[in-house]
Amino acid sequence: MEHKMFCFQCEQTAGCSGCTGNAGVCGKSSATAALQDELTGALIGLAKACGNNPRTEDTTHILIEGLFTTITNVNFNDETLREMIAKVHAEKERVVPNCATCASPCGNTSDYDMKEIWEADEDIRSLKSLILFGIRGMAAYAYHAAVLGYEDETVNAFFYKALSFLGFDLEMGDLLPVVLEVGEVNLKCMELLDRANTETFGNPKPxxxxxxxxxxxxxxxxxxxxxxxxxxxxxxxxxxxxxxxxxxxxxxxxxxxxxxxxxxxxxxxxxxxxxxxxxxxxxxxxxxxxxxxxxxxxxxxxxxxxxxxxxxxxxxxxxxxxxxxxxxxxxxxxGGYKEDTEFTGINGGKEVMTGFAHGTVLSVADQVVDAVKSGAIRHFFLVGGCDGARPGRNYYTEFVKQTPKDSVILTLACGKYRFNDLDLGEISGLPRLMDMGQCNDAYSAIKVAVALAEAFGCSVNELPLSMVLSWYEQKAVCILLTLLHLGIQNIKLGPTLPAFISPNVLAYLVEHYHIAPITTPEADLKEILGA
CATH class of the missing domain: 3.40.50.2030 (Rossmann fold)
Incomplete structure (x- = not known):
């Protein structure tokens, strides 16, 4: 029987509800989507099999690799997806020998049918999606850290817990704490990757x-x-x-x-x-x-x-x-180009700046604090996240262009390509636009925000700091959950809200964290600055 595609894990999902045809907006076929669901179900079975059985380093690496494989725009190859599924099955057979041929199967370690999530009550589906997409994003960070020889047992253990929870019949009250725990553990995972990168390659310099x-x-x-x-x-x-x-x-x-x-x-x-x-x-x-x-x-x-x-x-x-x-x-x-060939950024710039990670920004923290106290810097904006092709993302370019000259724009991830070639000048010897890195470097933004809050003796929410974020795929989900874990409020998110967030779950996020969709640059700036 032909698999009916259902996928709504990325921002560009069809009709802001879900890709259900023969191919997704990302380009993957319904057959590929089915294999990714099969792989995810196999990973849930493997995680549950390890609940009462010893796991090894190889088991963990397979879980992380499998989760990373299912992120949007990673794998379009049915053959390698089947190979990954076979690898997961082989590892489960090693963990629980003869389980597949047991005369009295308990079913606990069987591959999970992902339709149990996709066809569940919308609130349960929403919370389980937040967990699944969050750990997919976190798996990417853990994978990169492991390549450099850095691992963390708390992070590794959580992958088993989260995957197992996906396979259990649970209520909203059981799932919501796990959603927030994704954010808590992801903070530790991002710190691990930051340490792996800086200890291996040095601290980034502008x-x-x-x-x-x-x-x-x-x-x-x-x-x-x-x-x-x-x-x-x-x-x-x-x-x-x-x-x-x-x-x-x-x-x-x-x-x-x-x-x-x-x-x-x-x-x-x-x-x-x-x-x-x-x-x-x-x-x-x-x-x-x-x-x-x-x-x-x-x-x-x-x-x-x-x-x-x-x-x-x-x-x-x-x-x-x-x-x-x-x-x-x-x-x-x-052979390349026969002559030097000049390209420009989206706004015509011929070069871009990068390297304003937490080491650099915090090295001038006193200068930043003094500039705020003197009134030279009125506000900080973190404008960053994923880029994408959906109309409406020019909002972020216009927002940055319209920020007042006494504000600083921190940015990261590929969303910065909308405006990173703009020359926004300086404040008190500091550039107004500071690229903190890729989405893997989101830890830098968090560390800077926490350090500034400590310097001013206030909470992050009391800082003159606003987060205006764009999202596309699952790494953005785990970063958002980390921000919620830290209690950060008033985040503006766009260009659309996630299709996998049900009205009740959205109401919870609005009530407790005041998350709001972007509107227009003019209206949002007026609201933020009170002007």
Whole structure:
């Protein structure tokens, strides 16, 4: 029987309600969606099997890899999804031998049927979706940290707990604490990844990144995995090949260890959703290291390479050996541009800044506090999050343009590409626009907010700080839950509210946290500033 697709985990889901046809807005087919549901059901079964049975490091890695695989824009390949499902089943057989052939099956460790969630009461479905999508996002952070050798037992254990809760018949009162616990544990997970990145690559430093591509062979690397970038830089040394970041890889330019490679030249293009246009006919290979892969167009399919959990049918995949020779050979074959080629950001800027992580901002905390006390800085805006193609995201560009000159804009993740090439000037020697990094670096924004609250002797909610966020996929969900765990209120969220939030759950969030949808830049600024 043909699977009826149901998916509403991303912001661009059809009709703001759910993708139910033959293909999702993201481009995945109904068959792929069915396999992702099957994989999730298998992961729930594995987690429950470990409730009374010992798990190993391999078990945890399989859970995290499986969750990461189901994030939007990671895997479009039915073959590799089936391989992942088989890996989960093999691990469950190791944990509970002969379970599948038991004469008296208890059913507790069976693969879970995801229709039990999708067809549940809308409030139960909403809360379980928040848990599931939150731990999918958190799994991405845990995966990147583990690549660098950093793990946390509290974080790892929670994946088992959360997955098991999804498979139980529970009431709203049982699920709501777990939703908030996702945010609590994700804070620990983001801190872990921050430590992994900074201890491995150094503390980010403010860095100007050119958007011009120099003549000659080059490689574009996109995604979030800094270690993959380091390996690529090592393998391309002295080969006459330049390397350019794309999308969420932009913050790599700020890390001291990566800045040491002279052939890490600049940034190519803008946010992930523009790749089909920007990669069209580009004379260079593109290496995808994590999510943000869009369906590949014919005009550049011969130059796309994937690695880690990213997978797309018929693309060359670089396996665990991390031998990037095929990418290097393709770069030399294509040859790059014959002359230096000048590109610009969305607003015409020729360079962008990055590297204002918590280490940099807190190093001038006294200067910031003095500027606030003197009245030089009236307000801080955190404007960031995911970018996407749905109409309405130009709101964030207009919002930033209209912020008063005595305000500072902190930004992060790919939503910044809407405005990160604007020159907004300075306040008291500080740039008005500070890019704190990618979505993986959201911990920086939280740490700065908490530190400023301590400096002023107040709560974060009493700071002259407003959060105006955009979301697209599941990492944004776990970050939002972390903000709620910290008790942060009055968040403005857009361009639409999540389709998986039921009216009752939304009412709870509005009542307790005063979350509100964005309206217009003018109206929102007037409300925030009281002007």
């Amino acid at each position: 860095t100007k990144v050119p958007l011009t591509v120099e003549k000659g062979p080059f490689i574009i690397i996109t995604g979030h995995d800094l270690y993959d970038l380091k390996l690529l830089l090592e393998q391309t040394k002295d080969k006459g090949i330049n390397v350019y970041t794309h999308g969420e890889m932009l913050p790599a330019h700020a890390y001291p260890l990566l800045k040491q490679y002279p052939h890490l030249k600049g940034n190519f293009g803008t946010a992930w959703q523009n790749q089909q246009k920007e990669f069209d006919g580009v004379p260079a290979p593109i290496l995808y290291t994590t999510n943000c892969l869009m369906p590949v167009k014919e005009s550049y399919r011969d130059r796309v390479f994937t690695t880690e959990v990213v997978s797309y049918p018929q693309m060359v995949h670089i396996g665990a050996d991390k031998d990037f020779t095929p990418v290097i050979e393709k770069a030399l074959e294509l």
